[in-house]
Amino acid sequence: MKSPNKQQIQKTIKFKITGDNLFKTLTTIIAASALIILFITGYTLVKGSIPVVQNFGLSFFFGQQWNPVEGGEVFGILPYILGTLATSGIALLIGVPLSLGIAIFLVEMAPRSLRVPISYLVELLAAVPSVIYGLWGLSVFRYWILNYIEIPISTYLGWIPIFSGTPRGLDIFTAGVILAIMIIPTVASISKEVLTAVPNSIREGAYSIGATKWEVIKRWVLSYGRSGIFGAIILGLGRAVGETMAVTMLIGNATGTSAMPKSLFQSGQTLASSIANGFMEATSGSLKLSTYLGIGLTLLIMSLLINVGAHLVMTRVFKVKGGAVE
Amino acid sequence: MTSTQEQNISKPKPDQLQQEIDPTAKMRAINVDVWFGKKQVLKSVNLTVKPNTVTAIIGPSGCGKSTFLRCFNRMHELAPNAKMAGQILLDGKDIYERQIDPVQIRRRVGMVFQKPNPFPTMSIYDNVAAGLKLTGTKKSKLLDEIVRHSLEQATLWDEVKDDLKKSGTSISGGQQQRLCIARAIALQPEVILMDEPCSALDPIATAKIEKLVIELKQEYAVVIVTHNMQQASRISDYTAFMYLGELIEFGETRQIFEKPKNKLTEKYITGEFG
Numbered sequence: 102m103k104s105p106n107k108q109q110i111q112k113t114i115k116f117k118i119t120g121d122n123l124f125k126t127l128t129t130i131i132a133a134s135a136l137i138i139l140f141i142t143g144y145t146l147v148k149g150s151i152p153v154v155q156n157f158g159l160s161f162f163f164g165q166q167w168n169p170v171e172g173g174e175v176f177g178i179l180p181y182i183l184g185t186l187a188t189s190g191i192a193l194l195i196g197v198p199l200s201l202g203i204a205i206f207l208v209e210m211a212p213r214s215l216r217v218p219i220s221y222l223v224e225l226l227a228a229v230p231s232v233i234y235g236l237w238g239l240s241v242f243r244y245w246i247l248n249y250i251e252i253p254i255s256t257y258l259g260w261i262p263i264f265s266g267t268p269r270g271l272d273i274f275t276a277g278v279i280l281a282i283m284i285i286p287t288v289a290s291i292s293k294e295v296l297t298a299v300p301n302s303i304r305e306g307a308y309s310i311g312a313t314k315w316e317v318i319k320r321w322v323l324s325y326g327r328s329g330i331f332g333a334i335i336l337g338l339g340r341a342v343g344e345t346m347a348v349t350m351l352i353g354n355a356t357g358t359s360a361m362p363k364s365l366f367q368s369g370q371t372l373a374s375s376i377a378n379g380f381m382e383a384t385s386g387s388l389k390l391s392t393y394l395g396i397g398l399t400l401l402i403m404s405l406l407i408n409v410g411a412h413l414v415m416t417r418v419f420k421v422k423g424g425a426v427e
Numbered sequence: 428m429t430s431t432q433e434q435n436i437s438k439p440k441p442d443q444l445q446q447e448i449d450p451t452a453k454m455r456a457i458n459v460d461v462w463f464g465k466k467q468v469l470k471s472v473n474l475t476v477k478p479n480t481v482t483a484i485i486g487p488s489g490c491g492k493s494t495f496l497r498c499f500n501r502m503h504e505l506a507p508n509a510k511m512a513g514q515i516l517l518d519g520k521d522i523y524e525r526q527i528d529p530v531q532i533r534r535r536v537g538m539v540f541q542k543p544n545p546f547p548t549m550s551i552y553d554n555v556a557a558g559l560k561l562t563g564t565k566k567s568k569l570l571d572e573i574v575r576h577s578l579e580q581a582t583l584w585d586e587v588k589d590d591l592k593k594s595g596t597s598i599s600g601g602q603q604q605r606l607c608i609a610r611a612i613a614l615q616p617e618v619i620l621m622d623e624p625c626s627a628l629d630p631i632a633t634a635k636i637e638k639l640v641i642e643l644k645q646e647y648a649v650v651i652v653t654h655n656m657q658q659a660s661r662i663s664d665y666t667a668f669m670y671l672g673e674l675i676e677f678g679e680t681r682q683i684f685e686k687p688k689n690k691l692t693e694k695y696i697t698g699e700f701g
Contacts, residue, residue, distance in 0.1 A: 213507065302544035306607070308505060310558030310614060311534035320557075324548045 146401060149394030156388065161395060167357030169382070169389060176392045178399065180360035184273065184369040185403070187362040188348060189341040191277025192284055196341075197334055199281070200288035201323075207289075208296040209318055220293060227286035235350035238279045243270035243351060246278060251366050268366040269353070276352040276369070280344055284337035291336060295329030296322060328415050335411035339404055342373075349374040372400045452516075453478040453648040454499060454536075454618055459513035461494055461503065468494050471513065472674045474667055476618065481640060481649045483663035483680065485656055487700065491672040492652045493541075496620050499650060500536035501529040517618070534558070537611030541623045543603035545595030545610070551587050554595040554606055558614040573613055581609035582639055601632025608639065612647075619643060621651040625658065637662050656696060660684050668692045 153161055157176060164177020203223060207216050247270030258264045299322050307321045323330070353368020360370040370378075376393050383390035454476040461469035468491045476482050476499075484492045497503035498515055501522060514521045522532045545554050553560075555574045564570060574591075578584040583605040587598065595606060604624055611619055621640070625633040640662050643649055653659050659666050659680065666683040668676045668691075676683060676692040687693040694700055 300544075302540060302542060303546060305502065305505070305540060306544040306546060306610075307557075308502065309500065309533055309538040309540075310561065310610060311530045312558075312561055313530055316561060321546065321548075327548075 143398075143401065146394050146398040149391055150398045151391070152388060153391040153395045161392075162399065165358045165361060167360075169379070174388055176388075176395075177357075178372065178375070178396055180355075180358065180362070181370050181372045181375045181396065182399065182403075183362050184352070184360060185342055185371040185373070185400075187273050187365075187369065188277045188280055188352065188371055189338055191274065191365070192280035192341040193334065193338060194281075195278060196281035196284045196337060197288060200285050200333075200337070201292055201330070203285070203289040204292035204296055205318055205322075207293050209314070209322065220290065223286050224290050225286075226282075227290075231283070231344060231346040232350075234279055234283055235347035238275065238347060238351045239271075242279065243275050246270055246275045250274075255366055262363065263365050266364045266367045269368070271351055271353040271368055272366050273352060273362050273369040274365040276348045276371075277365075279347050279351055280341045283344060283347065284340050287340055288333045288337040291333035292326075292330050295326040295333065298329070299325045331415060332411065335407060338407055342404055342407065343400065345373040345377050349377045354378055372396050372403070376400075450519075451478065452476060453518065454650075455514075455516040456495070456498065457514040457516065459495065459498055459515065460511065461491070461498065462508075462510040463506070464508045468672050469498075470672045472669070472672075474674065474677060476648050476650055477665070478617075478648050479644050479646075480664040481644050481651060481662055482665045482667065483659035484650065484652045484667045484669060485654070485659050485695075486669035486675075487695070488654065490669045492669050493622050495669065496622055496650060496652045499618070499620050500533045500538055502533070502538060504529065534562070534614050535616050536618045536620060537614060537616035539604070539607050539611055539619065539621045539624045542627050543600055543607055545603050545606045547594060547596040549595055550592045551595050551598070551606060552591040555609050555613045558610065562614075574609075577609040577613040578606075580612050580643070581605045582635065582642075583609055599632070601628050601635060604628060604632070604636060605639065608636075608643075612643075616647065618648045618650065621649065623652050623654060626654070633658075656684075668695060670695070 153176060157164065160177055162177075162182070163179050164175070165179050166175040166177045167180075168175040203219075207220050207223075211219065247268055251268035251270065251272075251274065254264050255266070255268050303321050303325055304317055307317045312320070348371055352370060352374055354374065355368040355370055356375075360368075362369050376396055379389070380393050383393050452475045456472055456474040458471040458473060459469055460467060460471055472491075472495055474482070474484075474495075484496065486492050494503060498511060503509050503511065511523070515523060517532070517535065521527075522529075522536075545551075546557065549557060552574055555577050556564075556570050559570060559573060564573075575584060575588075578587065583602060586602060587593075587606075590597070596603065598606065604627075608619075608624075624640075625636050628636065637658060640649055640651060644664075651659075651663065663680045665678065666680045667674055668683065668687075668689075670691055676687060676689045678688075683692065684696055687696055
């Protein structure tokens with residue numbers, strides 16, 4: 102066999118290098134496109150919301166009045182900001198313990214034959230479109246909530262301010278519970294991965310000093326995985342804050358001061374649902390359109406703050422306190 | 428499976444006859460069989476562990492020595508598909524009896540693992556105190572005392588006394604392994620099991636652990652699995668040689684290394700296979 106001469110080899114090498122370079126350039130462009138899209142979106146939102154901020158100043162963010170009638174327009178979105186926080190808070194309060202329970206069961210308790218099908222089913226929950234949850238919530242789930250949770254609570258605990266009012270089933274609480282169901286697949290499947298990544302040597306060490314299964318999970322497994330679990334919760338929160346369709350269908354869509362979340366059993370509004378409800382009426386160039394773009398900007402900033410805040414907590418608090426976490 | 432089990436129990440075992448029945452034995456394994464799924468990895472193994480001695484288990488990789496060791500504190504139960512037959516006696520009582528809580532057994536029979544595994548989310552102090560805190564010990568003065576005493580026994584105190592609040596994984600590998608020994612000692616166990624405790628360590632750290640093992644037998648019975656024959660001959664009083672899931676020979680270390688009775692043992696000791 103004739104050995105390839107030097108020139109040929111060099112040619113191939115040269116070709117390979119350019120191929121790599123080409124690939125590098127391509128991937129860089131693709132990666133940059135994510136940034137560009139974010140930038141364009143941000144630019145549109147900032148530019149579009151300038152009129153509304155000029156008109157109302159800070160009272161756009163901290164006002165409670167909402168009057169879309171032309172001529173006497175007032176737009177204050179504080180109730181929607183608080184509504185977003187309230188529904189997301191309920192979602193975390195209910196969804197996180199359930200998700201952790203699922204993750205712990207799958208990783209620590211379930212026999213292998215159950216582990217795969219159940220985790221598959223949990224992840225399948227994430228594939229159900231939001232509007233389906235909304236439809237189910239609207240036609241079935243809200244009556245369960247109304248009859249079995251809201252009416253009993255409001256009958257006996259109605260004197261507590263957050264349970265006051267006449268429950269209808271289309272309110273902040275129902276929206277929060279639907280959100281809880283919707284964040285379960287995200288939080289549960291990431292927590293499952295986090296717990297699976299806890300080295301077995303940690304569990305063995307704990308068992309060897311006489312820990313029970315519950316103690317091993319509580320003091321070692323969860324403690325080792327806490328930063329990862331925190332990350333899973335933040336991703337769930339991100340989903341809850343931005344979720345639109347199901348919430349719009351269930352929250353009751355109050356506007357203005359009546360949307361201030363004073364009781365769980367009262368209809369409200371979130372930032373996302375207010376856009377979904379109103380964008381159709383916003384004609385191009387109107388103050389209303391600017392308002393919805395301003396709401397969008399607020400939502401984007403909230404999401405960014407959550408992510409940045411979470412990142413800070415993860416790198417600072419967990420690292421400093423826990424030593425070698427991860 | 429039950430039929431094999433019965434067969435094994437009814438069949439007289441040469442090993443069992445070899446080992447005198449010693450009433451002072453701290454632990455005894457009697458006809459221990461272990462399966463992982465359908466694969467039998469231990470075949471009616473017998474062993475006696477005397478108090479205040481070091482018993483070494485040697486043998487080539489995959490001979491079941493670690494599996495066997497894990498039967499002594501019921502750790503092997505944690506592996507999925509693991510099944511066991513036979514008895515392990517601690518002070519004459521079978522630790523596998525139904526009413527016995529494995530948690531209690533693991534407090535009396537401590538364990539040190541192949542790879543140092545201090546708890547990374549806990550401080551050095553908490554690593555040692557963790558077992559006691561599980562038992563509900565809350566008096567900080569008592570904890571301080573036990574932590575100090577355990578670290579001293581593990582010859583680690585002088586090296587870490589100023590860093591007790593640092594993470595358990597912030598120290599070197601050899602120190603980590605001694606921390607794990609301190610963690611086991613803190614519960615004041617009766618037996619300490621060591622599963623190749625030096626295999627991940629450098630020679631100097633290994634020498635320290637070996638010295639420590641010899642000191643530990645003043646107070647505890649130590650069972651150590653090792654693939655290092657020199658180590659076994661240096662530190663142990665008794666040696667068991669295992670091969671393919673069976674105990675081939677068990678006796679005083681000097682006898683095993685100088686006058687092995689079994690041809691297979693001799694071949695392994697002289698390095699003909701391994």
